[in-house]
Amino acid sequence: MDIFANLWLGFTVAGTFYNLFYCLVGVFLGTAIGVLPGLGPVATIAMLLPITFGLPPESALIMLAGIYYGAQYGGSTTAILVNLPGEPSSVVTALDGYQMARQGHAGRALSTAAIGSFIAGTISTILIAVFAPALAAVALQFGPAEYFSLMALGLIASIVMASGPLLHALGMILVGLLLGMAGTDVNSAVPRYTFGMPLLSDGLDFVVIAMGVFGLGEIIANLEDEADRSVMTKRVTGLMPSKEDWKRIIAPILRGTALGSLLGILPGGGAALASFGSYSLEKKLAKHPEEFGKGAIEGVAGPESANNAGAQTSFIPMLTLGLPSNSVMALMIGAMIIQGIQPGPSVMTEQPTLFWGLIASMWIGNAMLLVLNLPLIGLWVRMIAIPYNFLFPIIIVFCAIGVFSVNNNAFDVYMMAIFGVVGYVFRKLDAEPAPMLLAFILGPMMEEFLRRALLFSKGDPSVLVTRPVSAGLLIVAAVLLVAVLLPSVRKGREKAFQEE
């Protein structure tokens, strides 16, 4: 089978000392920022992007990917020990995990989360290896009309996941598209929205926007209410789950993996939605649903597996279609572009070492996390105890130096400051900035594909709906949009976000 040869290639790439080292750095950093509430993978990856410029593309992406799925592990630690989700995807873990910790079962909860995540990571890595080539083969047949529709679908799907009113999220997409227009138009060489500033002729740097909106904007929001954190400082003991526990958690882990893998592939899906879905699924299926919220081990096993599976499979559309399904994937695409790789279906054939190396590294990274995480629990607990008022100036320092080093230019630093305020204000108005960042990255590509599609059809826009695949994608987008507007779905969506 081809797939084994490919995976073998991947392991030879990911298994070199150099790449193992960057994988370890990635998962370690990822866990650390996952543990810390108020610092997410988006801001961290944006901060570290400039540092990866000098690395080979494989090592750069392996490290950045490690940060993302490492953060899923770390987030659960904080959720269980402090009842404070380190990441949005571990919100539901806090419900039962913290109760378990209060009853003295913190060790079992932590190990359940880690084991569930590892099993989910293993299965979803295999899924990526099986399905990604097939999807890439399909995508190679795509013309510009299909790509345009695919991106439109991606954008619509991203707002399904965004919290806040639908209208606000749709507007954020348009704002992102408009921001993406700034800079020199590739076809006519006309500078657009540069306000006569030569520094803007290359357009806005997405690192600047990401760090401003997700780094600084979030800090300003976090400073609004500086709550005290009380850590469960009791010694964490009894790490291994008992035989009885294994029986209880194995089914939720597998169900969570299946659900998470599925939701992760969908644009706009990813980890957070997966964990919410898995929690309600387990609660429905449980023999004793009344235990949920009071320390049910299933309520930790399912969502933790689901969020890790979702985090992994969200790489599929990014790697095969060049389509980011969430902000982290948008940053990964940016990292590829910086490395001189054109994202899309050709990555697999033209950069097989990168493609398979990254996939293999995910499994290695998950194994590292399993081994690393439990013995290092003491270190993570101490990290949670760092007060936010010491932490956030450090984050700002990394943001500022990171943004400066992109172009070695103070102008970018000022722009980041502006986007910090922009991100904060949008957040206050219930307009989530994630769809904006996606649209910003996709905008120039969408324009180019639309231009080409219309050029071939001699200006007839019906080409988007007469080609079957393109029409199908647009129909899915329309159905999604209508579905979100339906009262019953809307209520469920609002409820899911209220729990955050």
Place this chain on the structure above:
Amino acid sequence: MTQIRGQKDLGIGVIYLALGLAGFIIARDYSFGTSGRMGPGYFPTIISGLLILFGIIAMLRGLMREGQPIGSLNWKGMALITLSVCAFGYLLETAGVIVALLALILISAAASERFRFELRAALGLVAFIIVCAVVFIKGLGVPMPLIGEWFK
């Protein structure tokens, strides 16, 4: 003044409308082209037009429907964080990275309610700046002057 019912909707509507109008007016300088041959103004004009539409809908919704109040804005945080980052940008090339980091950290830290002078924090600050200077300038080769023109 009567109380506006949907403050968040109205607020975001105003922003969308303003951005859309600005985008639309500026895009009039770029040739629109035809559908078959999209000019540089084609896509931005459509986007801006939609943004204007969404802005108006959001504003109307904000005026007519019950919504949530915006709540108090963290003005102090916004001002100090912005100031600290801008100060860093300005001081980096003029006064050097040490002064710039000092300004960045002290100004931004003042945005916290718990900001006060502590010997341990001050020592940590000095240590952190040294680590940053070593890691970023020596280790990663970011071209930042240690001591800027002002002191030469």
